[in-house]
Amino acid sequence: xxxxxxxxxWVQRSLITKEQQEKILTFExxxxxxxxxxxxxxxxxxxxxxxxCLIVAANWEDLPTLYKFVLNFATFGSFLYGAYYCAQNxxxxxxxxxxxxxxxxxxxxxxxxxQTFNLNGGWSSFALSWTLLSIPYVLLSRSVSFNIIWSFLLxxxxxxxxxxxxxxxxxxxxxxxxxxxxxxxxxxxxFDMIYDVTKKKIMLFKAFSKLSVFSAYIALINIVFSYGLAxxxxxxxxxxxxxxxxxxxxxxxxxAFKEQNISSFKHNAFLAxxxxxxxxASLFDDLLKSGFGFILCGFAILLMFYLxxxxxxxxxxLEIFK
Amino acid sequence: MKKSLxxxxxVLPLVCLLAWSCYLSFERRNFSEVTLSITGYDPRDxxxxxxxxxxxxxxxxxxxxxxxxxxxxxxxxxxxxxGRQCRFYVSETKAYxxxxxxxxRNSKDNxxxxxxxxxKGRQPIAKKLLINxxxxxxxx
Numbered sequence: 001x002x003x004x005x006x007x008x009x010w011v012q013r014s015l016i017t018k019e020q021q022e023k024i025l026t027f028e029x030x031x032x033x034x035x036x037x038x039x040x041x042x043x044x045x046x047x048x049x050x051x052x053c054l055i056v057a058a059n060w061e062d063l064p065t066l067y068k069f070v071l072n073f074a075t076f077g078s079f080l081y082g083a084y085y086c087a088q089n090x091x092x093x094x095x096x097x098x099x100x101x102x103x104x105x106x107x108x109x110x111x112x113x114x115q116t117f118n119l120n121g122g123w124s125s126f127a128l129s130w131t132l133l134s135i136p137y138v139l140l141s142r143s144v145s146f147n148i149i150w151s152f153l154l155x156x157x158x159x160x161x162x163x164x165x166x167x168x169x170x171x172x173x174x175x176x177x178x179x180x181x182x183x184x185x186x187x188x189x190x191f192d193m194i195y196d197v198t199k200k201k202i203m204l205f206k207a208f209s210k211l212s213v214f215s216a217y218i219a220l221i222n223i224v225f226s227y228g229l230a231x232x233x234x235x236x237x238x239x240x241x242x243x244x245x246x247x248x249x250x251x252x253x254x255x256a257f258k259e260q261n262i263s264s265f266k267h268n269a270f271l272a273x274x275x276x277x278x279x280x281a282s283l284f285d286d287l288l289k290s291g292f293g294f295i296l297c298g299f300a301i302l303l304m305f306y307l308x309x310x311x312x313x314x315x316x317x318l319e320i321f322k
Numbered sequence: 323m324k325k326s327l328x329x330x331x332x333v334l335p336l337v338c339l340l341a342w343s344c345y346l347s348f349e350r351r352n353f354s355e356v357t358l359s360i361t362g363y364d365p366r367d368x369x370x371x372x373x374x375x376x377x378x379x380x381x382x383x384x385x386x387x388x389x390x391x392x393x394x395x396x397x398x399x400x401x402x403x404x405g406r407q408c409r410f411y412v413s414e415t416k417a418y419x420x421x422x423x424x425x426x427r428n429s430k431d432n433x434x435x436x437x438x439x440x441x442k443g444r445q446p447i448a449k450k451l452l453i454n455x456x457x458x459x460x461x462x
Contacts, residue, residue: 056371109336136334
């Protein structure tokens with residue numbers, strides 16, 4: 001339930017007065033950077049971390065192995081110090097970003113070691129060691145997105161044949177889909193209950209719950225997609241898909257602008273920015289260039305976040321948002 | 323949460339990874355070297371970067387490098403176990419040229435070999451890729 005709906009319910013039940021509702025809403029409008037900040041920092045972290053992973057993957061030959069290791073572990077150490085510093089100084093958003101970066105650095109470090117010593121354990125071993133080694137980071141983080149990404153990695157360790165059989169059954173049988181959606185909903189509810197029982201301290205349960213809901217949602221979409229659009233998958237369709245998302249975000253921003261809903265406007269503006277960055281990042285060429293490109297995008301988002309924090313009060317004073 | 327516990331939780335994975343790479347580095351330095359011919363190679367591209375996947379050609383390899391002149395075929399390129407030695411990672415910038423060289427492998431102009439750090443009963447570690455006895459970069 002959104003804050004506005006909650007407040008309406010409270011006013012109806014005479015828990016708070018109309019004036020108090022207005023005061024709370026005004027206060028929240030001026031302090032609603034939580035979601036934007038969290039998302040901005042997670043996306044920035046994702047870009048920087050992926051950039052580092054890609055540079056590692058590029059097997060940069062000009063750099064001696066020892067330097068690569070020193071650089072890798074020094075970067076890793078600096079992210080850990082960042083997480084520690086932010087945890088001590090009560091800066092939860094930045095702490096989550098640094099924990100997420102540390103999680104990606106675990107993957108990059110395993111990749112670098114595998115590359116240097118020509119190891120091959122296959123994806124399952126790689127993903128399993130990555131998830132196991134990053135358990136402390138996921139438990140310390142309060143970010144649901146990070147927990148969901150970690151859960152994806154954990155599930156990717158499962159046997160590919162088993163997963164293939166499982167998805168084949170779900171997507172090719174109507175009863176399989178119904179069974180899956182019902183089970184996923186029940187699992188989501190169960191994890192939500194566990195999350196409440198643990199006093200909302202372990203975000204992993206929340207992540208599992210959300211993941212179950214997403215899975216059910218994706219399963220339903222996939223059925224619609226496979227029946228309706230399966231035959232139109234080509235370049236034209238890709239272009240239309242990009243156009244569709246862009247138009248969707250523009251319409252949402254226009255609607256928020258019309259409704260003078262600054263919160264919705266900011267969320268959608270941020271999603272649009274992230275979408276543009278991802279779109280441009282996907283146009284980069286090889287691993288090394290893409291790596292640097294991703295890191296630049298990450299820093300650009302951090303810069304935007306900083307500028308947004310500095311100017312948001314002035315933005316809110318603009319006529320359209322009064 | 324206590325400061326010390328937080329610090330330990332944060333640093334533990336880094337220490338594990340550092341210890342693992344140091345251990346592998348120690349093994350690579352101290353094991354004796356064996357050179358084996360390879361075949362069935364093919365450049366691939368995965369998340370860890372570009373690498374070639376190969377099988378060892380035991381018929382073309384010199385077994386006198388091993389104890390009792392017997393090739394320990396079951397110790398190399400094990401399937402489905404951690405540390406399988408069937409990959410050799412190459413730089414992205416040189417991968418394409420190497421791919422073209424591999425495409426001509428059937429002409430028998432080039433002999434491909436991998437030098438391993440080897441000790442009986444332990445996982446061998448691939449150290450170098452040789453083409454006609456020279457480092458692979460020299461042949462590109």
